[in-house]
Amino acid sequence: MTTPLVDMRDICISFGGVHAVDHVSVDLHAGEVVGLLGHNGAGKSTLIKILSGAYQADSGEIRIGGDKVDITNPRDARAHKIETIYQTLALADNLDASSNLFLGRELITRFGLVDDDAMEAETRKIMGRLNPNFQKFAEPVSALSGGQRQSVAIARAVYFDARILIMDEPMAALGPHETQMVAELIEQLKSEGIGIFLISHDIHDVMELCDRASVMKNGKLVGTVDVNDVTDDDLLSMIILGKQPGAKSA
Amino acid sequence: MAHPDTDLPPVRNRNLFQTLDLDVRLLGMIAAFAVLCIGFDLVTGGRFLTPRNIFNLTIQTVSVAIMATGMVFVIVTRHIDLSVGALLATSSAVMAMAQTQWLPNMLGLELGSPLIPWITIATGLIVGTLIGAFPGYLVGYLMIPAFIVTLGGLLVWRNVAWYMTSGRTIGPLDTAFLKFGGINGTLGATGSWIFAALAVAAALYGLYATRRNKLKHGFWVKPMWAEGVIAAIISGTILGFVGILTAYEVPARKLARMFEAKDEVMPEGFTLSYGIPYSVLLLIFITITMTLMASKSRFGRYIFATGGNPEATELAGINTRWLTVKIFGLMGLLCAISAVVASARLTNHTNDIGTLDELRVIAAAVIGGTALAGGIGTIYGAILGALIMQSLQSGMAMVGVDAPLQNMVVGAVLVLAVLVDIVYRKKTGAA
Ligand SMILES: Nc1ncnc2c1ncn2[C@@H]1O[C@H](COP(=O)(O)OP(=O)(O)OP(=O)(O)O)[C@@H](O)[C@H]1O
Ligand SMILES: [Mg+2]
Numbered sequence: 261m262t263t264p265l266v267d268m269r270d271i272c273i274s275f276g277g278v279h280a281v282d283h284v285s286v287d288l289h290a291g292e293v294v295g296l297l298g299h300n301g302a303g304k305s306t307l308i309k310i311l312s313g314a315y316q317a318d319s320g321e322i323r324i325g326g327d328k329v330d331i332t333n334p335r336d337a338r339a340h341k342i343e344t345i346y347q348t349l350a351l352a353d354n355l356d357a358s359s360n361l362f363l364g365r366e367l368i369t370r371f372g373l374v375d376d377d378a379m380e381a382e383t384r385k386i387m388g389r390l391n392p393n394f395q396k397f398a399e400p401v402s403a404l405s406g407g408q409r410q411s412v413a414i415a416r417a418v419y420f421d422a423r424i425l426i427m428d429e430p431m432a433a434l435g436p437h438e439t440q441m442v443a444e445l446i447e448q449l450k451s452e453g454i455g456i457f458l459i460s461h462d463i464h465d466v467m468e469l470c471d472r473a474s475v476m477k478n479g480k481l482v483g484t485v486d487v488n489d490v491t492d493d494d495l496l497s498m499i500i501l502g503k504q505p506g507a508k509s510a
Numbered sequence: 511m512a513h514p515d516t517d518l519p520p521v522r523n524r525n526l527f528q529t530l531d532l533d534v535r536l537l538g539m540i541a542a543f544a545v546l547c548i549g550f551d552l553v554t555g556g557r558f559l560t561p562r563n564i565f566n567l568t569i570q571t572v573s574v575a576i577m578a579t580g581m582v583f584v585i586v587t588r589h590i591d592l593s594v595g596a597l598l599a600t601s602s603a604v605m606a607m608a609q610t611q612w613l614p615n616m617l618g619l620e621l622g623s624p625l626i627p628w629i630t631i632a633t634g635l636i637v638g639t640l641i642g643a644f645p646g647y648l649v650g651y652l653m654i655p656a657f658i659v660t661l662g663g664l665l666v667w668r669n670v671a672w673y674m675t676s677g678r679t680i681g682p683l684d685t686a687f688l689k690f691g692g693i694n695g696t697l698g699a700t701g702s703w704i705f706a707a708l709a710v711a712a713a714l715y716g717l718y719a720t721r722r723n724k725l726k727h728g729f730w731v732k733p734m735w736a737e738g739v740i741a742a743i744i745s746g747t748i749l750g751f752v753g754i755l756t757a758y759e760v761p762a763r764k765l766a767r768m769f770e771a772k773d774e775v776m777p778e779g780f781t782l783s784y785g786i787p788y789s790v791l792l793l794i795f796i797t798i799t800m801t802l803m804a805s806k807s808r809f810g811r812y813i814f815a816t817g818g819n820p821e822a823t824e825l826a827g828i829n830t831r832w833l834t835v836k837i838f839g840l841m842g843l844l845c846a847i848s849a850v851v852a853s854a855r856l857t858n859h860t861n862d863i864g865t866l867d868e869l870r871v872i873a874a875a876v877i878g879g880t881a882l883a884g885g886i887g888t889i890y891g892a893i894l895g896a897l898i899m900q901s902l903q904s905g906m907a908m909v910g911v912d913a914p915l916q917n918m919v920v921g922a923v924l925v926l927a928v929l930v931d932i933v934y935r936k937k938t939g940a941a
Contacts, residue, residue: 312825314824314825333827334824334825334826334827335827335829337827338827344825346825348821348822349822350819350821350822350825350826351819351822352814352815352816352818352819352822352823352885353818353819353885354814354815354817354818354885354886355811355814355815355818359811359815363811363812363815363822363823363826363828364812364823364826364827364828366808366811368808372807373802373806373807374805374806374807374808374810374811376806377723377724377726377727377729378727380727380729381727381728381729400818
């Protein structure tokens with residue numbers, strides 16, 4: 261068994277009295293897609309925000325490539341080549357697509373000024389791969405549709421050579437064609453050896469794209485399964501009933 | 511070099527404003543300003559748009575305009591700074607005390623020593639930056655709302671200034687220091703025209719460099735005739751402005767006194783232009799620096815990003831708390847620079863210096879299109895806002911409107927300006 265790329269062990273975090281994530285352990289290997297499933301409020305987003313540096317766990321540890329790491333803010337996560345597509349997209353609405361894509365990592369000219377033209381050219385290139393119909397490069401992203409905004413958030417996560425990619429419902433607002441393009445993108449990134457956490461409510465997508473799936477319910481981990489060993493219905497019952505497949509009901 | 515996979519922008523019909531790539535909002539403000547000036551000029555029978563009055567208007571605007579550029583950054587990040595007038599007063603008090611008492615008495619520098627103004631200014635700027643940055647720490651790290659922190663700051667710093675000077679008027683200030691006040695330090699005609707020529711050259715080069723960059727990436731550029739129109743407008747504005755300032759000449763009586771003081775006889779027909787005041791040069795320099803910062807520096811990019819979505823900016827790995835400290839520190843620095851200009855213009859430090867400036871500065875930024883909801887604002891808008899406010903005030907005074915009525919009008923204009931802005935943004939669908 262190889263060392264996992266990411267190993268989150270026994271993670272706990274609570275907000276006030278709510279145990280949003282309660283002793284959860286998940287892991288992810290290079291070139292693997294692990295699906296995170298669960299009902300609304302199960303704790304999926306909270307769990308991955310601990311990995312992306314948005315939150316700090318109350319207890320538990322994170323290992324990357326076997327080494328214990330401290331991720332205390334989003335900068336630490338970026339330094340570990342962890343990129344995240346947030347469920348809320350986390351875009352600055354008043355800035356245009358390229359300013360958002362390069363936010364915090366702007367390209368600069370030799371005078372130290374932000375090179376907007378170069379950034380726009382790069383943005384045009386990557387958007388050409390993700391969503392060729394995308395044309396709104398000059399407008400603030402508040403003027404974009406939900407799917408277009410999602411494309412910008414996806415572009416930002418994949419542009420910077422991530423090693424670990426976190427996708428929190430990346431296809432929620434996408435049309436069928438764009439969804440297909442993201443599915444192809446995931447296959448390609450996977451073949452490049454990138455590890456991906458994919459949060460989705462679409463069981464079909466999960467069965468299609470993921471190698472393993474971890475199911476959460478009320479902040480606890482129900483279990484992790486190999487998608488080849490289970491059916492759609494098994495996954496569904498894990499989500500709804502919170503039981504491992506095959507476990508006999510009392 | 512064009513990128514093969516850069517898709518070409520779709521062919522669109524562009525109207526005149528789009529072709530010229532002009533900011534319609536800015537044009538609206540300039541139009542309002544022009545109407546205001548011409549209106550006052552008609553009512554006063556041509557006394558408003560004289561070189562002398564324009565010169566005075568310009569130097570009266572500088573202090574508020576300098577602070578307004580910093581207020582844009584503060585408001586864009588969804589904060590507010592109510593203490594700028596008090597910061598100005600404290601910086602001014604520190605500088606007045608430094609040049610008239612501390613440096614001569616404690617360091618033994620002789621009054622009139624060429625070191626005094628520079629040590630004074632350096633001290634003032636450092637003090638301003640520090641007492642500006644401290645509330646930034648309270649806002650950014652301790653999460654106390656800026657409204658409260660700076661309301662407290664207003665009381666504290668206004669009274670620190672009072673306490674330090676025992677409420678006295680401190681002066682006369684150093685003669686070299688007074689050169690930053692306006693009329694006592696100007697470039698003269700030759701210097702002004704050299705400056706104008708350099709400014710036109712720089713503007714033309716800027717246009718050229720922008721176009722070259724866009725072409726390099728294969729982006730859309732304006733047609734050459736449109737570039738020509740823009741270049742002509744910019745050059746015309748620079749040359750016109752300098753022309754007006756140099757048209758204002760030192761009054762004959764004052765000239766005669768200057769010659770008498772030197773024991774010389776004034777030649778027949780001798781005239782002398784004031785030209786661009788150093789304080790205005792300072793404002794121009796600050797405007798350009800702040801504009802570059804706002805639109806072309808990482809610092810500025812993060813300021814606007816924070817205004818648009820603070821959480822997203824934090825998630826992008828930007829330390830928004832430290833950013834807040836820097837923004838307020840910059841505001842403090844600008845208040846100290848304004849303190850130099852304001853006290854030099856008055857030739858004294860007075861106890862009420864900068865009183866109500868917080869309101870003028872916020873009004874200038876807001877009239878200039880800075881949105882209190884954050885994320886939107888421009889430096890040139892704030893400067894124009896400051897000019898509009900000052901013209902309104904001076905124009906009404908010249909017409910003979912009573913002081914209370916003047917303030918009522920200014921208050922109403924502020925509210926109206928914001929209303930117009932809201933309607934405009936709704937109409938154009940801008941955020
Ligand atoms: N910042 C917060 N403050 C307080 N409670 C929070 C916070 N973030 C999440 N929670 C709570 O933690 C629990 C888990 O939320 P989380 O967003 O992780 O759910 P999720 O599994 O991503 O759900 P969804 O499918 O709806 O996105 C919820 O009960 C939520 O109310
Ligand atoms: Mg979620």
